[in-house]
Amino acid sequence: xxxxxxxxxxxxxxxxxxxxxxxxxxxxxxxxxxxxxxxxxxxxxxxxxxxxxxxxxxxxxxxxxxxxxxxxxxxxxxxxxxxxxxxxxxxxxxxxxxxxxxxxxxxxxxxxxxxxxxxxxxxxxxxxxxxxxxxxxxxxxxxxxxxxxxxxxxxxxxxxxxxxxxxxxxxxxxxxxxxxxxxxxxxxxxxxxxxxxxxxxxxxxxxxxxxx
Amino acid sequence: xxxxxxxxxxxxxxxxxxxxxxxxxxxxxxxxxxxxxxxxxxxxxxxxxxxxxxxxxxxxxxxxxxxxxxxxxxxxxxxxxxxxxxxxxxxxxxxxxxxxxxxxxxxxxxxxxxxxxxxxxxxxxxxxxxxxxxxxxxxxxxxxxxxxxxxxxxxxxxxxxxxxxxxxxxxxxxxxxxxxxxxxxxxxxxxxxxxxxxxxxxxxxxxxxxxx
DNA sequence: GTCTATAGCAGGATAGAC
DNA sequence: GTCTATCCTGCTATAGAC
Numbered sequence: 306x307x308x309x310x311x312x313x314x315x316x317x318x319x320x321x322x323x324x325x326x327x328x329x330x331x332x333x334x335x336x337x338x339x340x341x342x343x344x345x346x347x348x349x350x351x352x353x354x355x356x357x358x359x360x361x362x363x364x365x366x367x368x369x370x371x372x373x374x375x376x377x378x379x380x381x382x383x384x385x386x387x388x389x390x391x392x393x394x395x396x397x398x399x400x401x402x403x404x405x406x407x408x409x410x411x412x413x414x415x416x417x418x419x420x421x422x423x424x425x426x427x428x429x430x431x432x433x434x435x436x437x438x439x440x441x442x443x444x445x446x447x448x449x450x451x452x453x454x455x456x457x458x459x460x461x462x463x464x465x466x467x468x469x470x471x472x473x474x475x476x477x478x479x480x481x482x483x484x485x486x487x488x489x490x491x492x493x494x495x496x497x498x499x500x501x502x503x504x505x506x507x508x509x510x511x512x513x514x515x516x517x
Numbered sequence: 518x519x520x521x522x523x524x525x526x527x528x529x530x531x532x533x534x535x536x537x538x539x540x541x542x543x544x545x546x547x548x549x550x551x552x553x554x555x556x557x558x559x560x561x562x563x564x565x566x567x568x569x570x571x572x573x574x575x576x577x578x579x580x581x582x583x584x585x586x587x588x589x590x591x592x593x594x595x596x597x598x599x600x601x602x603x604x605x606x607x608x609x610x611x612x613x614x615x616x617x618x619x620x621x622x623x624x625x626x627x628x629x630x631x632x633x634x635x636x637x638x639x640x641x642x643x644x645x646x647x648x649x650x651x652x653x654x655x656x657x658x659x660x661x662x663x664x665x666x667x668x669x670x671x672x673x674x675x676x677x678x679x680x681x682x683x684x685x686x687x688x689x690x691x692x693x694x695x696x697x698x699x700x701x702x703x704x705x706x707x708x709x710x711x712x713x714x715x716x717x718x719x720x721x722x723x724x725x726x727x728x729x
Numbered sequence: 730g731t732c733t734a735t736a737g738c739a740g741g742a743t744a745g746a747c
Numbered sequence: 748g749t750c751t752a753t754c755c756t757g758c759t760a761t762a763g764a765c
Contacts, residue, residue, distance in 0.1 A: 313748075329637065331544035335741060345750055350742060352748090417636065424632055425541065426693055434694050442698050463699045464714045471687025472680050479683065481638055482646050486654050487675045502676045510722035525730080546758065557732055562760060564730090732765070740757070747750075 314352045316342040321349075322363045323410075326417040330360055330425070364418070364429040371407065371415055372437045376444075378406040383448075391452040391511065395469060396504045398445065402473050403500055416477050442466050454515050461514055469507040476503060526564045528554040533561075534575045535622075538629040542572055542637070576630070576641040583619065583627055584649045588656075590618040595660075603664040603723065607681060608716045610657065614685050615712055628689050654678050666727050673726060681719040688715060 320341040324333045335349045335356050342348070353359040379401040386393050407415060422430045446466050450457060476483060476499055480491055489495050532553040536545045547561050547568050554560070565571040591613035598605050619627060634642045658678050662669060688695060688711055692703055701707050 329541060329543060331541060332637075334739075336739085345748095346741095347743080347750075348748085356741065420632070420636055423691055423694070424629065424636070425544075430693060434697050438694050439698050460699050460701065460710075461714060464695075464711070465718060467691075467695055467698060468684050468687070468715070468718050471691065472683050475680070475683025475687060479635055479679075481642060482635070482650050483676075483679055485646050486651050486679060487672050489672065498672075499676070502673060503680070505725040506677060506680050506722040509725040510718040513717040513721040516721075547760090548758080557730095558759095559732075559761080560730085568759070730765105732763100734762090734764100736759105736761075738758080738760105741755095743754080744752090745750100746752100747748105 313342065313344045313348050316344065317349060317352060317359060318363055318367055321359050322367050322418065323414055325360060325363060326414040326421070329421055330356075361429055364422075364432060368415065368418055368429075369432065369437060371411065372433075372441075374406050375401050375415075376441055391449065392504060392508050394445065394448050394452075395507050395511070396500070398469060399473050399500050399503045399507075403477065403503075404496065412477070416474065420474075420478055442470070449511065453511075457514050465511045465514060468510060469503075472503055472507060525554065525556045525560050528556060529561060529564060529571060530575055530579055533571050534579050534630065535626055537572060537575060538626040538633070541633055542568075573641055576634075576644060580627065580630055580641075581644065581649060583623065584645075584653075586618050587613050587627075588653055603661065604716060604720050606657065606660050606664075607719050607723070608712070610681060611685050611712050611715045611719075615689065615715075616708065624689070628686065632686075632690055654682070661723065665723075669726050677723045677726060680722060681715075684715050684719060 317338065321338050324338055324341060327333075336346060338356075338359075339346050339348055349356060349359050353362055379397050382397040382400060383389055383393060402412075402416075405412075419433060422433060442463065446463055449466060450462060453462070484491060529550065533550050536550055536553060539545075548558060550568075550571070551558050551560055561568060561571050565574055591609050594609040594612060595601055595605060614624075614628075617624075631645060634645060654675065658675055661678060662674060665674070696703060703711075
């Protein structure tokens with residue numbers, strides 16, 4: 306994310322991602338992106354062919370890479386706890402997204418881009434689902450399963466892991482609404498409280514699989 | 518939502534809402550809206566002053582009204598169960614959003630519009646939060662509180678109710694991702710399964726408030 | 730209230746010099 | 748690879764006839 310001065314192409318990816326996340330694809334102009342990247346108006350078409358293809362490149366060359374870093378952070382957090390419980394898995398998940406390896410600006414960028422792609426499904430969404438979300442959820446599912454008693458319906462297990470992700474993303478995306486409902490700013494005191502709430506809520510939620 | 522033939526203004530609100538929800542504010546042109554509403558290009562400016570003010574009118578005159586219907590449905594579902602448990606409250610909540618008084622098209626429209634406004638906070642978001650979300654969440658909080666044992670921290674209680682809403686909205690908005698992860702289409706067999714999962718997960722989740 | 734016509738501008742894309 | 752200049756399409760908004 307740091308101003309990569311080495312070449313125009315990189316700067317276009319950086320600024321393109323930032324602006325697409327901030328305002329959405331249609332609301333950003335190539336003029337705005339090239340100005341922010343401090344290069345010529347024609348550069349997007351030269352390097353990527355079109356505005357649309359810059360958008361796709363952002364997902365392939367920036368977003369996907371960052372998603373791998375988030376997963377890596379999640380795995381490393383868990384590696385530090387060899388006798389891990391279910392709570393550790395869920396805590397690491399919430400942590401990776403809400404306090405993980407990204408700066409605040411990166412996190413906002415990353416999650417907003419995904420949200421926008423969900424709202425307007427395009428070619429990028431396939432990549433995001435198949436190469437990132439699906440394998441990630443299934444990986445976590447495998448980590449969660451051994452902690453549950455007896456037979457667990459696979460579909461309900463996946464729904465539960467998805468629900469956890471849903472809660473995490475919601476508290477990030479609905480920030481203004483959450484803030485006003487609990488009458489509390491998203492400051493550095495509130496964030497750990499949020500992570501601990503999400504972990505506790507989800508931990509009990511997932512135990513609904515045991516008790517029926 | 519049904520093609521209101523009475524006057525141009527109403528048709529503009531209907532089609533405007535549909536298209537804004539489908540594509541987002543910037544991606545829709547007034548030409549597209551007026552064509553869909555089967556009226557003249559100049560009609561938006563005559564009736565609302567500008568495209569932006571049509572967007573605001575959609576929230577004030579359509580979205581907010583529909584939100585009241587959802588709340589009404591929720592209250593009526595509960596009114597039928599005088600000795601209601603916590604499960605009934607949560608079930609009614611999930612039901613109001615996912616199978617409630619809206620047609621599928623209306624539901625999609627309603628929830629997508631809110632999602633887009635969350636992504637690009639503008640004047641409409643204030644109205645949505647203050648006049649709809651906040652009172653609704655607080656009302657549900659009051660219904661949930663008596664079912665919990667002993668002293669409950671108010672902020673954590675509100676976070677829990679927000680989490681439930683988060684799970685519900687997530688399963689609606691992340692539909693393509695959910696579908697691919699659980700390998701299951703969103704058909705009429707799957708939906709009740711989803712509602713029952715959300716209810717069970719959230720019910721256990723909210724009991725995290727009791728057990729600490 | 731609804732129409733046509735158009736002003737006035739911003740958009741993405743490209744050609745061709747350097 | 749980067750620049751300028753420009754094409755052309757599409758946009759919002761408005762003026763003014765009906």
